[in-house]
Amino acid sequence: MVRFVRLLEREPLREVRNVHPAYCSVLVKFDALRWTHAELEAALRERLARLGSVPLPAARVVEIPACYEDVYAPDMAEICARRGWPAERVMALHTAASYQVYFLGFVPGFAYLGELPEELAEARLATPRRQVPAGSVAIAGRQTAVYPFATPGGWRLIGRTPMRMFRAGDGGSSVLAIGDRVRFRAISAAEFVELEKTWR
Amino acid sequence: MAVIRVIEPGMFTTVQDLGREGYGAMGVSPSGAADALSLRIGNRLAGNGEGAAGLEMTLVGGAFEFSEPGTIALTGADFAPSLDGVAVEMWRSCEVRAGQTLRMGGTRDGARGYLCVRGGIAVAEVMGSASTHVLSGMGGFAGRSLRRGDVLQVGTQNRANRLASGQAGAQQPCARSSPGKAAPLQGHGPRILSTAGRKLVRARKKLRVTVGPQSDWFGPAAPRRFYGNAYRVTEESNRMGLRLVGPVVEKLPRGEMISEGVALGAIQVPESGMPIILFVEQQTTGGYPTMANVISADFHSLGQLRPRHEITFQVVNWEMARGLLREQEELLASDDALFG
Numbered sequence: 001m002v003r004f005v006r007l008l009e010r011e012p013l014r015e016v017r018n019v020h021p022a023y024c025s026v027l028v029k030f031d032a033l034r035w036t037h038a039e040l041e042a043a044l045r046e047r048l049a050r051l052g053s054v055p056l057p058a059a060r061v062v063e064i065p066a067c068y069e070d071v072y073a074p075d076m077a078e079i080c081a082r083r084g085w086p087a088e089r090v091m092a093l094h095t096a097a098s099y100q101v102y103f104l105g106f107v108p109g110f111a112y113l114g115e116l117p118e119e120l121a122e123a124r125l126a127t128p129r130r131q132v133p134a135g136s137v138a139i140a141g142r143q144t145a146v147y148p149f150a151t152p153g154g155w156r157l158i159g160r161t162p163m164r165m166f167r168a169g170d171g172g173s174s175v176l177a178i179g180d181r182v183r184f185r186a187i188s189a190a191e192f193v194e195l196e197k198t199w200r
Numbered sequence: 201m202a203v204i205r206v207i208e209p210g211m212f213t214t215v216q217d218l219g220r221e222g223y224g225a226m227g228v229s230p231s232g233a234a235d236a237l238s239l240r241i242g243n244r245l246a247g248n249g250e251g252a253a254g255l256e257m258t259l260v261g262g263a264f265e266f267s268e269p270g271t272i273a274l275t276g277a278d279f280a281p282s283l284d285g286v287a288v289e290m291w292r293s294c295e296v297r298a299g300q301t302l303r304m305g306g307t308r309d310g311a312r313g314y315l316c317v318r319g320g321i322a323v324a325e326v327m328g329s330a331s332t333h334v335l336s337g338m339g340g341f342a343g344r345s346l347r348r349g350d351v352l353q354v355g356t357q358n359r360a361n362r363l364a365s366g367q368a369g370a371q372q373p374c375a376r377s378s379p380g381k382a383a384p385l386q387g388h389g390p391r392i393l394s395t396a397g398r399k400l401v402r403a404r405k406k407l408r409v410t411v412g413p414q415s416d417w418f419g420p421a422a423p424r425r426f427y428g429n430a431y432r433v434t435e436e437s438n439r440m441g442l443r444l445v446g447p448v449v450e451k452l453p454r455g456e457m458i459s460e461g462v463a464l465g466a467i468q469v470p471e472s473g474m475p476i477i478l479f480v481e482q483q484t485t486g487g488y489p490t491m492a493n494v495i496s497a498d499f500h501s502l503g504q505l506r507p508r509h510e511i512t513f514q515v516v517n518w519e520m521a522r523g524l525l526r527e528q529e530e531l532l533a534s535d536d537a538l539f540g
Contacts, residue, residue, distance in 0.1 A: 005225060020224040020461025022485050027461025029224070032496060032522050033529060104227040105459065105485025108336045111227075112459070149336050166226070168338040172327045174226050 001026065001103075002179045003054040007047050010054075013040075021103045021178060023112070059100075061181045064146065064161050066137045067192040068094070072160035079122060079156060090158060091186055093117050094137075099144060101180040109148035109166025111176040116142045128154035135160045137184065159184075162196035202268035202354040204317065206346050207301060210262030215321050215340035215352075217253040219480065220329035224461065229482045231333040234312050234439060235503030237401055238276035240532065242316035245273035245293045245391045245539075250532075252320030252355070253330035255346070257313045259506065261304025262346065264315065266296045270354065271318035273391075275401070277310025277504060291393040310403055310504035322355035334439060335481055397538045400531055403504035407494050408516045408524065412467065414457065414489030419450040426491060430510040431475060439481040442505060448473030449491060459487040465494030465502065467513075477502060497524035 005021045008028075015034035020027040030040055068091040070076065076087050083089075099113035116139055124140045129152060132138070136147040138155035147153055148165035161184075165175045176182065187195070206213075216239065219232025233239035233256055240250035255264075261279035266272075274281050274290045281288040281304045288294060288302070296302065307313060323330050323341055332340025341350060393401075415423075431446035449469045462468065466478045468488040477494060478486070479502060492513060494502060505511065516524075531537050 017221040018224040018230070020484050022460040023458050025458075025460040027224070027463065029221070029463060032518075033526055036522075037518060103485070104225060105461070106227060106483045108223075108226060108228045108333070108338070151335060166336065168326045168333075168336065168343075172223055172226055172228060178225060 002056060003051045004048065005178060006056070007051065007054050011047070013043055016040075020105065022105060023102055056179065059179055059181045060177075061098075061183065062176060064137075064163055064175070064182060064184050065187045065191070065195060066095075066146075066159040066161045066184045067187050067189055068137075068159040069189045071189060072136075072192070073158050075156040076158050079120075079158065083119075090120065093120055094139075094144070094158065095184045095186050097183075099182045101176050101178055101182060103178050104174060104176065107147075107149055107151055108168075108172070109174040109176070111145060111165075111174075111180075111182070113144045113182055114142055116144045118142070122156050124154040125156065128152050132157065133160065135162060135165070137161060160192070162192050162199055164199050201356070202266070202270055202319070204321075204352040204354060205265040205267070206348055206350040206352070207263035207265055208303075209346040209348055209350070210257045210304065211260035212258040213262050213346045214256050214332040214334065214344075215253050215323055215330055215346075216256040216332060217320075217330045218251045219331050220327045220333075220339070223327055224484050227484050228327065228333070228336075229480070229484050230329075230464075231331040231339070231439070231481050232329070233314065233331070233503070234480055235276050235310075235314070235403075235500045237500035237528075237532075238312070238503070239314050239316065241291070241393060241397065241401060241538070242273045242275035242314045243320070244535075245275070245291070245393065246271050246316040246318045247293065247391075248316065248318060248320055252316065253323060253340075254314050254316040254321060255352075257304065257315070259311060260306045261313055263301055263303040265301045266298065268298050268354075270296055272296055272302070273316045274313065275316065275393075276313040277307040279304035279307045279313045291398065293391040311506040312503050317354055319355035322353040333481060391539050394538055394540050396531060396540075400528060401500065403501040404498055405501075405509065406512050406514055407498050407501060408521065409465075409467065409492035409494050409513050410518060410521055411515060412490035412492045413460075415491055417451055417454055417457070417489040418469070418491060419452055422449050422451075422491070425449055426475075427513055427515060430512050433505050433507050433509045433511065435507045437505070437507060439479055441479050441482060442477040442502065444475045444477070444511075446474070449475060451489065457487055457489055459485050462486040462490060463493055465496075465499060466490045467492045467494065495521040495524060497521065497528050 015031040018029040102112045132147045132153035134150045136157045137159035140155040216233040219230030243250045243252045326339040337343035425447045431444040434443045436443045470488045
């Protein structure tokens with residue numbers, strides 16, 4: 001998947017307007033007046049056959065500071081209560097794991113990270129929140145993520161980062177990119193406030 | 201430099217062009233005009249390249265004062281525009297004088313109107329586009345909808361877009377009472393959208409769709425339900441998506457779908473069974489099965505849907521969808537056909 005996206009970036013197809021990678025699929029948006037589906041499929045298959053020769057860069061490791069204290073973790077109490085755990089245990093499990101960025105989607109800079117330790121697997125909220133605070137660290141199923149913007153969201157919130165996950169300037173920059181490795185580092189509420197000043 | 205002062209912003213007015221394609225891998229949807237056809241034609245009428253930035257108004261228009269003389273065009277839904285109290289005709293180029301104020305009211309039928317000005321609205325391009333992406337606060341004017349007192353710069357030249365050939369009319373009154381005959385494209389006289397052009401931009405309530413990638417996730421009764429009934433647009437609709445209510449589109453018990461990329465116009469069906477049409481500021485990936493996808497030639501109609509509008513869906517195959525798009529683009533490619 002990562003190789004395929006890199007190949008499409010390196011050798012762009014004319015009149016292909018956008019590429020949306022996901023877990024096990026890539027959506028290719030093209031000008032329907034320049035390509036038929038069959039022609040484009042043939043061009044994509046030709047590239048798929050060459051994936052073996054596409055080098056992958058060494059995965060970057062990105063550390064995301066996150067505060068797991070109550071004020072930033074509205075779903076922590078419920079998650080702990082269900083398991084009879086203290087919040088420290090959820091925090092320890094969440095920060096101990098190293099995650100892979102599978103892809104970015106939903107909104108700018110939103111990275112789908114996995115795999116979340118099985119002990120932390122949680123169903124989505126039955127009714128999504130109308131607005132999740134920007135920077136919220138969330139879990140759902142075997143995935144975790146940071147909400148880059150205040151958006152509606154159905155994942156459960158266990159912390160928050162002061163990091164700005166996406167900046168629009170200069171062609172856009174996202175803290176995370178497909179293929180990166182991610183670790184979360186626990187910070188106190190005081191550190192959160194300090195870091196937020198420098199990053200916002 | 202010519203500026204436009206925002207006297208009243210209207211309900212929700214943003215700077216839009218044709219959007220920023222190519223950033224899907226970062227989770228960025230293109231945004232851009234909700235009724236791109238109206239923006240493209242508005243720009244052509246105003247003498248711009250079709251991708252210049254204009255103002256998109258929603259349901260209730262604003263009031264704007266022009267510092268310098270200039271050429272404008274109003275397209276999309278009719279917001280009953282007037283210039284210093286004199287009604288202005290839509291779908292044609294129109295001259296404004298320095299100090300004049302253009303005022304708009306509400307629209308009764310469609311949802312979005314466009315104000316295009318010769319030279320375009322000059323804002324810094326973000327990731328190759330002037331369009332506002334409201335959710336992320338990116339692009340447009342300060343990444344947000346307009347407020348009273350904002351001052352917009354008018355471009356002297358379209359940087360990204362070459363001016364269309366031919367001059368938009370000079371020194372012609374804009375009053376509705378002077379419809380004018382077919383105008384010459386070169387020289388003097390206003391540019392007026394042709395009858396064929398007007399037919400082209402008419403918003404449809406019967407939307408043509410192609411079959412979606414997960415159409416087999418739905419029960420045997422689903423197609424008859426979905427294609428045989430009207431769905432109503434709800435108040436919870438915006439540039440991200442149009443939420444519909446109507447007969448439940450029933451899914452087969454197949455569990456959760458693995459998230460994948462979703463296209464503009466994808467009609468997703470969440471647990472509730474009530475379809476959502478993904479729109480210009482859409483999420484780029486989704487985890488609900490897609491029943492159908494609105495065809496490109498009908499995207500502009502989505503931009504004119506407002507709460508309580510009732511729509512139906514008609515399935516077409518890829519070749520028909522491509523043919524309808526080609527027809528649309530051929531008309532747009534010809535000045536003679538568009539303004540003749």
